[in-house]
Amino acid sequence: MSLDNTIKEIQTSFHSDLSNCNTTTDLENIRITYLGRKGKITILFDDFVKLPGSEKPKYGKTLNVLKIELTTAFNQKLNELNPDKGGSNDSSADFSLPGYDLPKGSLHPLEQITSEIKSIFQSIGFSVAYGPEIDDDYHNFEALNVPKHHPARDMQDTFFIDPNTVLRTHTSNVQIHLMENQDPPIRHICCGRVFRNEAVSYKSFCLFNQVEGLVINESSSFAEMKGTLEYFVEEMFGKGTKMRFRPSYFPFTEPSAEVDIWNDKLNQWMEILGCGMVNPNVLTNVGYDNKKYQGFAFGMGIERIAMIKYGIKDIRLFYQNDKRFLEQF
Numbered sequence: 001m002s003l004d005n006t007i008k009e010i011q012t013s014f015h016s017d018l019s020n021c022n023t024t025t026d027l028e029n030i031r032i033t034y035l036g037r038k039g040k041i042t043i044l045f046d047d048f049v050k051l052p053g054s055e056k057p058k059y060g061k062t063l064n065v066l067k068i069e070l071t072t073a074f075n076q077k078l079n080e081l082n083p084d085k086g087g088s089n090d091s092s093a094d095f096s097l098p099g100y101d102l103p104k105g106s107l108h109p110l111e112q113i114t115s116e117i118k119s120i121f122q123s124i125g126f127s128v129a130y131g132p133e134i135d136d137d138y139h140n141f142e143a144l145n146v147p148k149h150h151p152a153r154d155m156q157d158t159f160f161i162d163p164n165t166v167l168r169t170h171t172s173n174v175q176i177h178l179m180e181n182q183d184p185p186i187r188h189i190c191c192g193r194v195f196r197n198e199a200v201s202y203k204s205f206c207l208f209n210q211v212e213g214l215v216i217n218e219s220s221s222f223a224e225m226k227g228t229l230e231y232f233v234e235e236m237f238g239k240g241t242k243m244r245f246r247p248s249y250f251p252f253t254e255p256s257a258e259v260d261i262w263n264d265k266l267n268q269w270m271e272i273l274g275c276g277m278v279n280p281n282v283l284t285n286v287g288y289d290n291k292k293y294q295g296f297a298f299g300m301g302i303e304r305i306a307m308i309k310y311g312i313k314d315i316r317l318f319y320q321n322d323k324r325f326l327e328q329f
């Protein structure tokens with residue numbers, strides 16, 4: 001049979017199939033038979049490739065015209081059978097009506113507070129670093145001037161994975177990683193989860209989040225640290241927030257302090273962070289010259305800050321994923 005006849009035949013049978021078709025299932029079958037990947041039109045194009053070069057221009061044009069004709073007729077039928085999904089010639093849809101409100105998710109309150117803290121410190125030149133949640137005893141304790149059997153280890157009840165591997169009890173391990181991996185100056189914060197083997201209650205949970213800060217250079221001072229943290233408290237809790245530095249003790253800082261802010265509602269001071277000048281022993285541990293370099297570090301609990309800021313009374317709420325709680329933020 002000549003190609004001309006085949007084309008005519010396909011064209012005729014397509015149109016008669018289409019006019020007899022009343023359901024979308026039949027229509028889909030027509031699509032497969034004619035326009036599908038192994039359909040008659042596709043086969044015609046395969047045959048066309050084998051034609052002698054002199055015949056190609058003529059049939060090329062004929063085949064393209066045929067394909068457009070069948071596709072257009074097919075789409076028209078599709079619109080007739082399926083008016084809801086119709087395209088441009090569907091007049092029943094009113095596109096000016098307001099759309100449906102889809103349920104929206106939102107950021108977890110801890111994530112919101114974390115990004116707020118990050119951008120406050122980024123605005124004064126801190127970069128954001130990350131460090132491991134599972135670490136060796138050396139980075140979590142020893143390099144931070146907390147030797148084995150030191151009583152300060154009791155400040156942080158530890159989850160041990162094996163005698164030498166811990167779930168970090170604070171983000172201070174990242175101080176060591178940062179200093180091991182780069183020379184001063186350092187001006188970084190690090191946010192992340194920390195773990196403590198404590199009795200779970202409204203005020204302590206086995207896991208929580210901290211933000212650590214570390215500044216090392218040749219000139220930083222306790223005064224600069226105070227200024228930095230005062231700026232943070234003002235940005236986070238509002239101008240005029242009352243705060244105080246209270247002497248404290250951490251093995252990795254000397255001198256050390258804790259910062260409290262005044263809570264008007266509860267009428268009491270609330271501790272929000274620990275800080276201090278990096279202990280020269282820590283600088284030696286990472287191979288820095290402690291006569292040349294000095295710096296300060298601070299660490300704060302994110303849950304605690306969120307609880308003070310939003311008046312949340314139970315830390316466990318952050319980890320229960322109760323929508324009634326989460327939807328308030």
Ligand code: PHE
Pocket residue numbers: 169170171172212250253274275276297298299300
């Ligand atoms: N790592 C201390 C803690 O978890 C906080 C801290 C960090 C204190 C850095 C001083 C300097 O309690």
